[in-house]
Amino acid sequence: MASINRHMSGFLSVIFLLVTFSLAESRLYEDFKTFEQHVYDKKTRCEIHKLDKVSWSESGEKGYAMNCSDLRLNNTPKSYPPLNKTRPHLSPPLRLLNLSHNTFKTIKNNSFVNVRNMNSSDVMWLYLNFCNISFIDSNAFVNLSSLINLNLTGNNLVNLNSFGPGVFKPLISLGNINFYGNNFTTFEGLGTELKFLKNLSGLFIDLCENCTFGEGFETLTNLKNLSLSSFTDNSCNSPFIYNDTFENVSMIERLNVGNCNVRKIEPGAFSPLKNLMHLDISYNEDLEFDGMNTALFGLQYSTTLKILNVKRIHSLYGLGVMLTKDNMENLKTLLVLEELYMDMNKIEIFQESVLYPENTFPKSLSFFALSGNRLSISNYTLRLKNVTSVKILDISRQHLDYDPFLFEHVGHRNALPAVHDSHNLDQTFHCNCSAIGVICLPNNITSIKWRKSFLWLEIEKMHNNLPFMLICGATSLVQLDLSFNLITRWNGHILGLDNLNDLDLSENLCGEADPDFFKSFPKLRILNISGNSLGNAFTEQKASLLFQNLSKLNVLDMSCNKLKVVPDKMFEDISNITHLYVSGNLLTQWNSSLEKHRCLQMLDLADNKISRLEKETLTYLDSLTNESCYTNITVNLTNNPLDCACPNLYLLKWIRKSNIFVRVNSDCSINAQKYAIRNRTELDAIIDLLENDVCKVIDKPWITWMTSVVSVVCTGIITISACFLVHKHRWKLRYLYYSRHRRHVVEGYDRIFQYDAFVSYAQVRSGFLKRVVVPMLEETHGLVTWVYDKNSLPGISTAENITHAINNSKKCVLLVNREFLADSWCEYETNMALVESIIARRDMIIVVMMEPIPMLELPNYLQRLLLSVRSLEYPEHGQDENTFWMNLADEINT
Numbered sequence: 001m002a003s004i005n006r007h008m009s010g011f012l013s014v015i016f017l018l019v020t021f022s023l024a025e026s027r028l029y030e031d032f033k034t035f036e037q038h039v040y041d042k043k044t045r046c047e048i049h050k051l052d053k054v055s056w057s058e059s060g061e062k063g064y065a066m067n068c069s070d071l072r073l074n075n076t077p078k079s080y081p082p083l084n085k086t087r088p089h090l091s092p093p094l095r096l097l098n099l100s101h102n103t104f105k106t107i108k109n110n111s112f113v114n115v116r117n118m119n120s121s122d123v124m125w126l127y128l129n130f131c132n133i134s135f136i137d138s139n140a141f142v143n144l145s146s147l148i149n150l151n152l153t154g155n156n157l158v159n160l161n162s163f164g165p166g167v168f169k170p171l172i173s174l175g176n177i178n179f180y181g182n183n184f185t186t187f188e189g190l191g192t193e194l195k196f197l198k199n200l201s202g203l204f205i206d207l208c209e210n211c212t213f214g215e216g217f218e219t220l221t222n223l224k225n226l227s228l229s230s231f232t233d234n235s236c237n238s239p240f241i242y243n244d245t246f247e248n249v250s251m252i253e254r255l256n257v258g259n260c261n262v263r264k265i266e267p268g269a270f271s272p273l274k275n276l277m278h279l280d281i282s283y284n285e286d287l288e289f290d291g292m293n294t295a296l297f298g299l300q301y302s303t304t305l306k307i308l309n310v311k312r313i314h315s316l317y318g319l320g321v322m323l324t325k326d327n328m329e330n331l332k333t334l335l336v337l338e339e340l341y342m343d344m345n346k347i348e349i350f351q352e353s354v355l356y357p358e359n360t361f362p363k364s365l366s367f368f369a370l371s372g373n374r375l376s377i378s379n380y381t382l383r384l385k386n387v388t389s390v391k392i393l394d395i396s397r398q399h400l401d402y403d404p405f406l407f408e409h410v411g412h413r414n415a416l417p418a419v420h421d422s423h424n425l426d427q428t429f430h431c432n433c434s435a436i437g438v439i440c441l442p443n444n445i446t447s448i449k450w451r452k453s454f455l456w457l458e459i460e461k462m463h464n465n466l467p468f469m470l471i472c473g474a475t476s477l478v479q480l481d482l483s484f485n486l487i488t489r490w491n492g493h494i495l496g497l498d499n500l501n502d503l504d505l506s507e508n509l510c511g512e513a514d515p516d517f518f519k520s521f522p523k524l525r526i527l528n529i530s531g532n533s534l535g536n537a538f539t540e541q542k543a544s545l546l547f548q549n550l551s552k553l554n555v556l557d558m559s560c561n562k563l564k565v566v567p568d569k570m571f572e573d574i575s576n577i578t579h580l581y582v583s584g585n586l587l588t589q590w591n592s593s594l595e596k597h598r599c600l601q602m603l604d605l606a607d608n609k610i611s612r613l614e615k616e617t618l619t620y621l622d623s624l625t626n627e628s629c630y631t632n633i634t635v636n637l638t639n640n641p642l643d644c645a646c647p648n649l650y651l652l653k654w655i656r657k658s659n660i661f662v663r664v665n666s667d668c669s670i671n672a673q674k675y676a677i678r679n680r681t682e683l684d685a686i687i688d689l690l691e692n693d694v695c696k697v698i699d700k701p702w703i704t705w706m707t708s709v710v711s712v713v714c715t716g717i718i719t720i721s722a723c724f725l726v727h728k729h730r731w732k733l734r735y736l737y738y739s740r741h742r743r744h745v746v747e748g749y750d751r752i753f754q755y756d757a758f759v760s761y762a763q764v765r766s767g768f769l770k771r772v773v774v775p776m777l778e779e780t781h782g783l784v785t786w787v788y789d790k791n792s793l794p795g796i797s798t799a800e801n802i803t804h805a806i807n808n809s810k811k812c813v814l815l816v817n818r819e820f821l822a823d824s825w826c827e828y829e830t831n832m833a834l835v836e837s838i839i840a841r842r843d844m845i846i847v848v849m850m851e852p853i854p855m856l857e858l859p860n861y862l863q864r865l866l867l868s869v870r871s872l873e874y875p876e877h878g879q880d881e882n883t884f885w886m887n888l889a890d891e892i893n894t
C-alpha cells in the first residue's frame, strides 16, 4: 500500500511539474504577444487589394482597397502602406478601407486627418465592423467627404450618448449606414444626429423594443430602405410595433422587419408608409396570418406595395393552418401587389371562400410562392385555379425541407388522384372532360415549380387511348419543374401541356418511359431526365421512337441514368439538339449516330467508361465547324479511362489539333504505367512517347493475355456460384447466429426495451456523436441511447454487440452521411436492423439524412429503406436544430 502511495506521489509531482512548465510557457507566450503587438502598432500589416466587382464599377473603374482587418489595432492607423509599384494593375485612389475586427473602443477626433499614403476624401467605403466601438467623437469622421458606405456592424453603440454631437456632419455623401448588431436600446434623438446625412438612402439597424423613429428622421428625405433586421444574428427584438413607430419615416420604399420576434403590429403602424413598395415581415413566428392581416390594415388599397414577404409567420409546432377569408381581408385590397411569398407557413388548405371571385388574391399578383407548406393536392389545385393572374407558382417542398413537414413519415406522400377515382374527380373539379385524372391550373400560368414534394405518381398507359391525365387551363404553361419527386413511371399520355418548353423530371427514380409520354410535349426545348434509372427503359426499339415528337428539342440531359448503352437511333428525331448531356452513366463506347445534328455545341460524356471515340465521330464533329450555326463546340471526356494504346493514337492527335474544345482530365496507362492527361503539355508528352517509343515496339502475342484472362474468369465464376447462396441470405444467417441467445421472447407493444435508441453512425464522425447527438438525446430529451463507443461490451465481438443492442433497443436511428455509406459496419447495422424489423415486425428504423445525398448515390438497400421508413433530414440552418432534435425524440418515443 505504502509503495503504491509513494508511486502515486511521484506521479503527482511529475504532473505538477508539467503544469508549472506549461504555465511558464503561456506567460512567455503572453510576452511574445505584447511584443508582437508593438510591432504591429509601428508598422501595420495592412494589405492592398483589388476592389470587388461592385465597388469597382461604382467608383468609376479605378481605385484599390486597403485591408487592415483583424490586426489587433487599438488606434486607427496614421500611416498606410504605399501603393506598391510592382503591382501596376492597381491605381489610386484608395476607395475602400477595411478596419474591421480590431479593438478601437473609441473613434477619436481626426482619425482620418493627416494620414500618410491615404487621401481621406477619396474613401468611399469604410468598414468598422466588430471593433468594440462604444463611442465616436464629434470630429472623428472629418475629411471623409466621399464616403458612401459606413459599416458599423457589431459594435457597442447603444444610444445617442454613443456619439459626439454633429458626428455625421462631415459625411455629406453617405448613402448607407449599417448599425446592425449593436445594442441600441432607444432611437431617442438618433434622428437629430442622422439628419445631417442628406443623401442617406439606406439605414440598417436592429429594431429595439418599443423604439420609434422620432424627430429628425422626417428630414431624411432620401431614405428609401429601412432594414431593421439582419437575419444572420437574432439581435432584432421588437414584440410590438406601434402606430407611431414609423410616423416620421413615411418616405421609405422598402421596409424589412423580418426575424424580429414581432408578435403584434398595430393596425395603424404602416399607414404613414405611403410610398412603401416592398414589405418583409417574414420569420416572425408569433405573428401568424391574423397578425399579418392586422398589420396590412394600414396599407389597405395601397397603390405602391408590389412585394410582400410573409414567409414563416407561423410557429413550427402545432397543427396545420387554414388560410381563411378573414386572413385575406386586407391583403386582397392591395391594388398593385405583384409578388407574394407565403412559404413555410404550414398551410394545409385554403378556405373555399378565399378563392371566391370577390375575395380572391389581388388581380395584379403574378408571382406566388407557397413552398414548404403542407398543401395536399386535391384541394389546392382546385382552388388555385381561380387566382387567374398568377404567372409563376412555386409549390415545392410540400411536406418537406427544413420545416416540420420535412420530418413527416415518407409514407404520407402526396398522391395524385388514383385512376379508379375518375368519376369522383369529374365532380370535384367541375370539369367537363372525360380524362382519367384532371388538374385545373390558373389560366395565365407560365411556370410551375413543384420540386421535392414526394409527389408519388405512376403515369400509366390507358386503354382506349384515353389520356392518363388532363391538365386544363395550362395553355400558357411553358416551364414545369417536377424534379426530386417519385414519379416513377412515364408511360401514359398527358393532355394539355402542348406549349410546354422546359420540363424537368430529374431525380424521380423513374425506371420506365414510353414514347406515348413524350408525345405529350410537342414544343419542348429543354428536357431534363437526369438522375433516374432509365438504363433499362431505353431498349433498341423503344428508344428510336422515344423522342420522335420532340423535334424542337435543344437541350437534353440524360446524365446519371445508369445507361450502359445508348441505342444507335435514339437521337434520330431530335436533330435540332445543341446540348446533349450523357455524363455519369456506364457507357463504354459512344457510337450513336448524330449525323443530322448540325448545331451541336456540347456533348458531355464525362464520368463514363469510354476508352475511345470512333473515327466517324471525329469526322462528324469536325464537319460541324463549317455550319452556319457553328459556335464553340465542347466535348467533355473528363474522367473516362481513355485508352493510350497505339491504335488510339489518332484520337489523341485529333484532340490536339481539332477546333473542337475537348476536355480531358483522366489517366491513361501505357505499359502498366499511369500517365495523367490534364493539359496540353501532358497530352503532348504522351503523344510523343507513343509515336517515338511505344508504338514502334511489336505488341506481345495475344495468346498470353487470353490464357490468363480465361483462367481468372473461370476461378471467379466458380467462387461466385459457391458464395451466391450464402451471400443471398447472409444478413439473415448472421442475424440468427448472433442473436441466438439474446432475444427477449416478449413480443408486441408491451415489450420493455433496455435502450430507447440504437444509434448507427460512421466511425469517423464519432466526435459529432459525442458532442451533439448523445447530449441532445440523453440530457435534453431524456432518452437512453446505445452507441458503440459508449456501450459496447468488451470481450464480445463487434457483430454480437451490435446485434444484441439492436434486439434490445426500441428504435434504430441511422445517421446517414457520405462517410456512413463508406463504413461497412454501418451497412452491417442497417441490415441487422432491417432483419430485426422484419422478423420481430417492429417499425423500428429511423433514417436521418445528415447531408443531402441524391437518391441515386445511395446504395440500393438504403433507397428501398427510404421508401418505407421514417426519415428526417438534418437541418441546414442552425436555428432549426432544436426542432429537429425534438422531432427525432418524438419519433423515437412513438
Ligand SMILES: *[C@@H]1O[C@H](CO)[C@@H](O)[C@H](O)[C@H]1NC(C)=O
Pocket: 084, 085, 086
Ligand atoms: C511590393 O510587393 C511585392 C510582392 O507583392 C513585395 O515582394 C515587395 O516587397 C513590395 N514592395 C514594397 C516597397 O512594399
Ligand SMILES: *[C@@H]1O[C@H](CO)[C@@H](O)[C@H](O)[C@H]1NC(C)=O
Pocket: 129, 149, 151, 152, 153, 176, 178
Ligand atoms: C457590413 O458588414 C457586415 C459584416 O462584415 C456585412 O455582412 C454587411 O454586408 C456589411 N454591410 C454593408 C451595407 O456594407
Ligand SMILES: *[C@@H]1O[C@H](CO)[C@@H](O)[C@H](O)[C@H]1NC(C)=O
Pocket: 183, 185
Ligand atoms: C445589450 O444590452 C442588454 C441590456 O441593456 C444586456 O443585457 C446585453 O448583454 C447587451 N448585449 C450585448 C451584446 O452587449
Ligand SMILES: *[C@@H]1O[C@H](CO)[C@@H](O)[C@H](O)[C@H]1NC(C)=O
Pocket: 209, 210
Ligand atoms: C415595451 O412596452 C411594453 C408595453 O407597453 C412593456 O410591457 C415593456 O416592458 C416595454 N419594454 C421595454 C424594454 O421598455
Ligand SMILES: *[C@@H]1O[C@H](CO)[C@@H](O)[C@H](O)[C@H]1NC(C)=O
Pocket: 243, 266, 267, 268, 269
Ligand atoms: C392605431 O391605429 C388604429 C388605426 O388607425 C386605431 O384603430 C387604433 O386605435 C390605434 N391604436 C392606438 C393605441 O392608438
Ligand SMILES: *[C@@H]1O[C@H](CO)[C@@H](O)[C@H](O)[C@H]1NC(C)=O
Pocket: 352, 355, 356, 357, 383, 386
Ligand atoms: C372560380 O371562378 C369561377 C369564375 O369566376 C367561379 O364561377 C367559381 O365559383 C370560382 N370557384 C371557386 C371555388 O370559387
Ligand SMILES: *[C@@H]1O[C@H](CO)[C@@H](O)[C@H](O)[C@H]1NC(C)=O
Pocket: 349, 378, 379, 428
Ligand atoms: C377537400 O375538398 C373536399 C371537397 O371540396 C372536402 O370534402 C374535403 O374535406 C377537403 N379536404 C380537406 C383536407 O379539407
Ligand SMILES: *[C@@H]1O[C@H](CO)[C@@H](O)[C@H](O)[C@H]1NC(C)=O
Pocket: 363, 388, 389, 443, 444
Ligand atoms: C388572364 O387570362 C385571361 C384570359 O384567360 C385574360 O382575360 C386576363 O387578362 C389575364 N390576366 C392577366 C393578369 O394577365
Ligand SMILES: *[C@@H]1O[C@H](CO)[C@@H](O)[C@H](O)[C@H]1NC(C)=O
Pocket: 551, 552, 553, 576
Ligand atoms: C431548330 O432550331 C432553330 C434555332 O434554334 C430554329 O430556328 C428552327 O426552327 C428549329 N427547327 C425545328 C424543326 O424546330
